[in-house]
Amino acid sequence: MSQQFGEAIVVSDLVVRRRGRTVVDGVNFSARSGEICCLLGPNGAGKTTTIETLEGYLRPDSGNVTVLGLDPVRERAQLALRLGVALQEGGTYPQMSPTRALRLFASYYPSPAEPDELISLLGLSEVAHVPAKRLSGGQRRRLALSLALVGRPRVVLLDEPTAGVDPEGRLAVRAVLERLRSEGVCVLLTTHELEEAERLADRVVLLVAGRVVASGAPEELGGGAEEIRFGAAAGLDLDSLSSRLEAVVTEERTGEYRVARAPEPAAIATLTAWLAERDVVLGELRAGRRRLEEVFLDLITRHEDTEHPA
Amino acid sequence: MSARGLRAQTVEEVRMTLEQGERLLLTFLIPLAGLVLFSEAPIISTGTASRVNFFAPSALCLAILSTAMVNLAIATGFERSWGVLKRLGSTPMRPATLLAAKAAAVLVVELAQVVVLGAVALGLGWRPHAAAAGAVVAAALLASVGFAGLGFLMAGTLRAEATLAVANGLYVLFLGISGIMFPLARLGGFATVSRLLPVTALGNAFHQALGHGSAVSPESWWVLAAWAVAAPCVAAWRFRFSS
Numbered sequence: 217m218s219q220q221f222g223e224a225i226v227v228s229d230l231v232v233r234r235r236g237r238t239v240v241d242g243v244n245f246s247a248r249s250g251e252i253c254c255l256l257g258p259n260g261a262g263k264t265t266t267i268e269t270l271e272g273y274l275r276p277d278s279g280n281v282t283v284l285g286l287d288p289v290r291e292r293a294q295l296a297l298r299l300g301v302a303l304q305e306g307g308t309y310p311q312m313s314p315t316r317a318l319r320l321f322a323s324y325y326p327s328p329a330e331p332d333e334l335i336s337l338l339g340l341s342e343v344a345h346v347p348a349k350r351l352s353g354g355q356r357r358r359l360a361l362s363l364a365l366v367g368r369p370r371v372v373l374l375d376e377p378t379a380g381v382d383p384e385g386r387l388a389v390r391a392v393l394e395r396l397r398s399e400g401v402c403v404l405l406t407t408h409e410l411e412e413a414e415r416l417a418d419r420v421v422l423l424v425a426g427r428v429v430a431s432g433a434p435e436e437l438g439g440g441a442e443e444i445r446f447g448a449a450a451g452l453d454l455d456s457l458s459s460r461l462e463a464v465v466t467e468e469r470t471g472e473y474r475v476a477r478a479p480e481p482a483a484i485a486t487l488t489a490w491l492a493e494r495d496v497v498l499g500e501l502r503a504g505r506r507r508l509e510e511v512f513l514d515l516i517t518r519h520e521d522t523e524h525p526a
Numbered sequence: 527m528s529a530r531g532l533r534a535q536t537v538e539e540v541r542m543t544l545e546q547g548e549r550l551l552l553t554f555l556i557p558l559a560g561l562v563l564f565s566e567a568p569i570i571s572t573g574t575a576s577r578v579n580f581f582a583p584s585a586l587c588l589a590i591l592s593t594a595m596v597n598l599a600i601a602t603g604f605e606r607s608w609g610v611l612k613r614l615g616s617t618p619m620r621p622a623t624l625l626a627a628k629a630a631a632v633l634v635v636e637l638a639q640v641v642v643l644g645a646v647a648l649g650l651g652w653r654p655h656a657a658a659a660g661a662v663v664a665a666a667l668l669a670s671v672g673f674a675g676l677g678f679l680m681a682g683t684l685r686a687e688a689t690l691a692v693a694n695g696l697y698v699l700f701l702g703i704s705g706i707m708f709p710l711a712r713l714g715g716f717a718t719v720s721r722l723l724p725v726t727a728l729g730n731a732f733h734q735a736l737g738h739g740s741a742v743s744p745e746s747w748w749v750l751a752a753w754a755v756a757a758p759c760v761a762a763w764r765f766r767f768s769s
C-alpha cells in the first residue's frame with residue numbers, strides 16, 4: 217500500500233454484478249486527500265453502485281477497492297470512524313429534527329463535530345428544530361450532508377448531494393465541500409450536473425454503461441486544446457480559411473465552424489478579416505476551452521454509437 | 527462504539543415510541559382500555575369472582591405483545607424502508623449495539639406499561655399473588671425475546687407496509703385465540719394451535735402466577751423457551767438491512 221500513499225480512494229478493475237447484470241465493468245480511478253472527485257454519467261452508468269462498493273454495502277465481483285488503504289467490507293469497523301456517507305435517498309429518521317439527528321449521530325463517534333456549527337454551516341438554522349419529514353427536498357439533502365460530516369471524516373462519499381437543492385443551498389454545499397478540501401479531506405461525489413462538477417472538481421470520472429470513458433482534471437478534459445468556434449453562412453471555403461489561419465477548420469454542423477487554434481487576438485483578427493473580404497456575416501463567436509458538457513455529450517454519443525452501431 | 531452511543535440510541539428509541547400518537551395508542555391506551563372496560567363491565571364472563579384479577583394479567587400480557595412484537599416490528603420495518611438501517615450501517619455503531627438499544631428500549635417501555643397498568647389495576651381492586659414474582663419476570667423476558675424475534679423477522683423481510691399489516695393482523699389474531707381475553711374453551715379446533723403460541727403460554731404463566739400464586743406449568747415454559755430460541759434465530763438468518 218505504501219506506493220499508494222496519498223491516494224485516499226483506489227478503485228482497480230472493479231466489476232460489480234447486480235441481479236445478473238454487470239453494472240460496473242472494469243472501473244479504475246483514484247482520488248487523493250484534499251481533492252474533490254466527481255463521478256459523472258447518465259442514469260444507470262454505475263455511479264451509485266461504485267460509491268456503494270466504496271461504502272462497503274456491496275462487494276466487488278472482481279477487482280478491488282480501498283478507502284484510506286482499508287477494505288470497506290472486511291475493515292468496516294475501522295473505516296467507519298473516518299468515513300462520512302450521504303445516501304442517494306433516505307437515511308434519516310423522519311420524526312427527528314436536524315438538531316436531534318445530529319446529536320444522536322454525534323454520539324456514535326469518539327470526537328464529533330459540534331452539531332450547532334454544522335447546522336449553521338449548511339444553512340439549516342431556521343429549521344434546526346423541525347422534523348425531517350417537514351423539510352424540503354433540498355433541506356433534507358443538506359441534513360444528509362451534515363450527518364455525513366458529524367464524525368469529522370477523512371473521506372466523504374456523497375451520492376447526489378445537490379439534487380433538488382436550491383441555488384442558495386447549493387452555494388452553502390459548495391462552500392462546505394471547498395472547506396473540506398482545504399482541510400485535506402477526500403470528497404467523492406456523484407452528480408448529474410456538469411456545471412457543478414466543472415466548478416468544483418479537481419478530478420472528474422465519466423462513467424458510461426459501467427465503464428470509465430474519460431477521467432482527469434476538468435480543464436484537461438476540455439480537450440486540452442483551445443479553440444475558436446463561430447457561426448456563419450454554410451459552405452465556407454475551409455481550405456482557404458485553414459491556410460490563412462494556419463490551423464484546421466472544420467464545419468461541425470451546417471453553419472457551425474471550429475478552428476483548432478488558441479484564440480489569440482491575432483487569430484481572431486485574421487478570422488474576421490477573412491470573413492470581411494467575403495462579406496460573410498458573423499453569427500456567433502466563442503473562444504476558449506470546450507465546455508465539459510460538450511466534451512461529455514460527445515463522448516457519450518460516441519460510446520453509444522460503438523455499442524449500438526447503426 | 528461507546529456507552530454514550532448506546533445510551534443516546536436507547537433514549538431515542540424510547541422517545542420515538544412515546545412521542546407518536548399511534549404508538550402510544552398501541553402500547554398504552556389499548557391495553558388500558560381493555561383492562562378498565564372488561565374489568566368494570568360484565569362483557570366477558572371469566573368464571574371467577576373478581577374480573578380484574580383475570581383481566582389485569584391479560585392486559586399486561588397484551589402490553590408486552592404490543593411493545594415487544596408489534597411496535598418493534600413497525601418501527602424497525604419503517605426504519606429499514608427509510609434507509610435508516612442502511613445509513614446506520616456506515617456509522618461506527620455496530621448492529622449489536624443497535625439491537626441492544628432496541629432491546630433496552632423495549633424493557634423500558636414495558637416497565638412503564640407495568641407501572642401504569644399495575645397502578646390502574648390495583649385501583650380497580652386487583653390483588654395479585656406476589657409469591658411467584660420471579661416466574662412472572664422470567665416469563666415476560668422469555669416472551670419478549672420470542673415476540674421481538676417475530677417482530678424483527680417481519681421487519682427484516684417484508685416491505686414496511688406489509689410489516690404494518692402483518693404485525694397488526696397477528697396482534698388481533700393472538701388477542702383472539704390466546705385465551706388472554708376470551709376463554710379458550712370456545713375455540714374448538716383452534717385450541718391446539720393456540721396452546722403452541724407464545725402469547726398463550728405467556729397468558730397462562732401470568733394467570734397461573736399472578737392469579738393463583740401457583741407454579742407456571744412446564745408446557746408454558748417449553749413453549750416460551752422454544753419461541754425465544756427459534757424466532758430470533760430465524761430473524762437473524764433472514765434479516766436484510768436494506769430493502
